[in-house]
Amino acid sequence: MTLLSEVIAKIKELKAVYGYDYNFLNVYGIADFRRNEFVFLAKKAVREVIKEHEDELDRLKKNILVQKCMKAIMKLWTNPELYSTLEQIVEQAYEYAKN
Numbered sequence: 001m002t003l004l005s006e007v008i009a010k011i012k013e014l015k016a017v018y019g020y021d022y023n024f025l026n027v028y029g030i031a032d033f034r035r036n037e038f039v040f041l042a043k044k045a046v047r048e049v050i051k052e053h054e055d056e057l058d059r060l061k062k063n064i065l066v067q068k069c070m071k072a073i074m075k076l077w078t079n080p081e082l083y084s085t086l087e088q089i090v091e092q093a094y095e096y097a098k099n
Contacts, residue, residue: 010045061097
């Protein structure tokens with residue numbers, strides 16, 4: 001299981017806990033709520049996954065991995081067809097950040 005797929009699985013888990021209920025009358029605001037929810041869950045999921053792998057990562061290179069992972073997740077929101085390319089970029093950053 002790659003790091004990006006772990007983050008996506010963690011987002012699915014967190015959505016069950018922190019997910020919004022969209023049963024309200026203002027239908028135009030739902031898109032903003034969904035994007036804000038996704039950003040919140042993605043940041044929390046990246047933090048939790050990095051915390052799980054923290055013992056194998058270099059302390060100074062961990063920030064690069066977090067940045068690449070967040071950039072990949074945010075690009076997947078608009079361009080899901082880039083999954084394999086972004087997965088390779090995150091895996092390269094993960095190998096670089098390993099001790």
